[in-house]
Amino acid sequence: MKVDKLITNVQVFNSFLKIFEWKDVAILNEKFFSIGMNNLMDLQPDVTIDANGNYMIPGLIDIHMHIESSMIPPSIFSKAGLTHGVTTVVADAHEIVNVFGIEGMNAFMKEETEMDIFYAIPSSVPSTIPEVETTGGFIGVEEVQQLLNHPKVIALGEAMNFDGIVNDSDSLIRQILHTVQEKKPFMPVEGHVPLVSGLDLAKFMYQGITADHTQQTPESIYEKVSSGMFIELQKKSLTKENMQAIVKNHFYEYCAIVTDDIMADDLLKGHLNENVRLAIEAGIPVEHAIYMSTYTPARRMGFQDRGAIVSGFKADFILLEDPAKMEVSAVYKAGKSVHKKGNEIGYPETKPVFPDTFYSSVHCEKTGKSGFQIRVEGKSAVCNVIRIAEVGTFTECVQREIPIKNGYLDWESSGLALIVVMERYGKSENKAYGLVENALTEKGALGTTWAHDHHNLMVMGTSIEDLIVAQNTLVEIQGGYLTVRNKQVASCCPLLIGGVISDAPIQVIGQQLNEVRQGMIDLGYRNSNEIMSFSTLSLPVSPAIKITDKGMFDVRSQRPIRLMEEIR
Template sequence: MQIDLLIEEAFVFNVFIKTFEKKNIAIAGEKFYFISEENLRYLQPKEILNAQGKYIIPGFIDIHMHIESSMIPPSIFSGVALSYGITTIVADCHEIANVFGQAGMEAFLQEETDLDIFYAIPSSVPSTTPKLETTGGLIGLKEVASLSKHPKVIALGEAMNFKGLTDEPDSLIRQILKEIQEIKPLMPLEGHIPRVSGEVLAKFMYAGLTADHTQQTPESILEKVTSGIFLELQKKSITPENIQIIVDHHLYEHVAIITDDIMADDLLEGHLDANVRLAIEYGMPVEEAIYITTYTPAHRMGFQDRGAVASGFLADFMLVDNLEQLTIERVYKKGRCVHQKEGEIAYPSTKPSFPTYFYDSIQCKSLVETDLQIQVEGNHDSVICNVIQIQEVGTFTEHVQREVPVKNGLLDWENSGLSLIIVMDRYGKNGNIGYGLVEHTLKEKGAIATTWAHDHHNLMVLGTSAEDMMIAQHKILDLKGGYVVSKNGLLSASCPLPIGGILSDETVYELGRQLKKVRQAMINLGYKNTNEIMSFSTLSLPVSPKLKITDFGMMDVHTHAHVPLIEANK
């Protein structure tokens, strides 16, 4: 037998015993043929690579991520991900499904990529119900059954409807879970289980959910793992105290490192590899960090042909210089070199082939001044308002109440020290505008607008000035979606996302440059968070604690109860 590639003298990571061994690797076609200490030149390799002093580790596997968070389509994302050593992903594309329904998911499935992209069926489109948020598409039982037949579909995406899961046996999400358990009993069922404990956690598990990727604490890690939940650690869960708990209790078999969401500007600095480095920095042994980014995610998703450097497995791997820094020299996908550190191989990105209507999907009225005038009944100098309070770390919010002045019968929000937030129906279905107030956001006169509003992706505007809010909203309409920042009556940054209002077909470098300007413009307005853009874009996510807003108004995440803007008159 003649092999295609022989790699000699490498330190090869053996996931089964979690050690590096000096080996030679024979690759035939797309698979590893033989890994041995022996001299393998008798196999007459077509190519020989001397890897003395280098490390070889399996390609990384990201089993919970949303391609749309990078704001580029699969055809462009593929090359970027491969350059970071990621060779397989499982994507939950509920963002594009919220905009276009099953057609959005099918458009992604049709994209041709060298990166292996498997999909999870979006189980929460919308994340709650159509009575609580307006979306462009719906994924119901019929769509779930249809999508489950596709060979690239291997999991059920994160189930998020809190009330539907815990208190409503006949809810759509419960019906979806029952349906998929009957037609695909071995399919992994992903959960979105934030700040859940005790009997309520048991209710999620009783419904069939077996994994959680939300923000964790040492206490939640221990409770969830010992209860049988597989944990997927995104960046905000990779903290020194969380890593210490995993290390102390040897929980490696029950966790995997994932990304969930990474914005386009952050993508310029790394992807799953960056989270692995962070885990190592916070005290996880290198071997274990690699193990939970290769073998445990493969095991979780039922992959039998990847996640290890072993005979018969796909030859997905990377050649690494510095182990702790994960300095990637080369990346191989199915035995073919697809990335080199010095750029000898320029990995191409291709334009997506989406329907033309994907590029013209914003059906929303232009904001006018009267839309931002909030009437207050009665003769009052001030009223008590319910307010969304953001945090400096993460995307969770708190529910607080603040006294807001009233002037000439109108809520004087511009002089309240708070920001007004509105969410407008962008699908042309009902003309809804939801109103709320937010604390700890903008400190200067200005506004931020976007159509990248988790997960319904309506048009959302936050501001301390009516003038700036209108400027930002009008520019968003001109761009057919994206992000816009206005300050003191002037546009300061914009990032067009014309594909469904959530994606661009620019290169990741150009898109990242635009988004960096948006992020800096937000910071200049006083927005303070570990991820300013994600913090803003999730103010509209009604399944992430505690108080959020949709085009129907503010709502309590756990009870789904409507929370009025004006609570009581003083």
């Protein structure tokens, strides 16, 4: 019998026994045809590939991720992800949708990619409610109904609005959940469930939310899995303690390894394969880590044609020299070679093209000195301050007394940084002020339009002069990330498309972002992921206190928090 390819001398991962076996693998019409050592003499391959004893595993499947976190469009991301063995993703494009609405989603889905990119409907645009944050786009019931009919849409993206989900039966997120459950009752519903347990967890799950990808502890993993919730493990949850909890309780069937967010500079070095390697180092047995990044996620999303090397499944696979290290030797998509070790990440044959309006989306005025002065009468003010941590994106609210000088809050001498979020869509002139502790130790400023999830313009600094440069430059270049020192831009990563992505090669974006990251470190910013820590200071669903263009908010209650609690 004629077949297209025959892979010989290879150790094949058996997803159902969770072991490697010496097999020969035949491929026909982009699918696996035969896996075994018997009767292969009857096969007549067009091409025979000697795998030289390498290990063959299914293509990696990342079921919870945001392409925009890599600051590139799907066509460029596809090239980068395939390099690292990722052959299928389920993307929640709520970043581009927060900027452009359903038009942004459609623009992403129109892109041609070698990787199979499916989509989750962004359920949280905005992530909370319009009274808490201003977004450029909006996803309501009507938009959800449109997207439910698209063949690339297979899930509902992470539902994040705790108050709306748990306490408000008429909230938009409740309406969206009910619409999906009525129209597509078997569709997976993703959740954003940080630090939620007990009765609150039950209330979340009662609304149909069946997965969580946020930062976990051994206790949260046990409670959520034993309650019936599926756990998606991103990098910050891949701790030894968490992996021990999974191994001890044999939770492999109820967990998948995901990326959630991968910055452009990190994407040059790895993607889901890197998180799989970290899970192995933290204690997950190799075979189970592979299982949790291939077959388990495939089942979670209802795929019936991938995630294992079996007859009839798509011939998506990776060849590895050492599966424990997850270093990719070769990647095959639908039986076709798409990457070999040593090759550079490619660029699409056709440059991505988006509507003209996507390239001019920052519509706020440049700000001078007065924009960073806070007028107040008195001798001092007790202020509510956002304290950041060195690991993760959680924050806490603390109070600090700040002197008042010549009728202005003297924050520049306080040892704190001023953070300002400005509405950028031309809908209002909203501007909110906050103070941040454990941010910058040197004189300078940071700025971005990649501010989770609303993506308004956000600057933070210890010097008014540097803040002016940061804000003015972001308006001029129509968005991106940057650092400022001595009134000069020290590093810059322009993101011309919606202020969140770029059509430049990933190598260029990665280098620029790495320079911004180093610029933040030079200014004294300390966090396990500096970029993500800064960007999520504006995310009003990530505990415990965050800032938007409408002010500071307590995340759980969505209660506004005043900058100045008391004036003395």
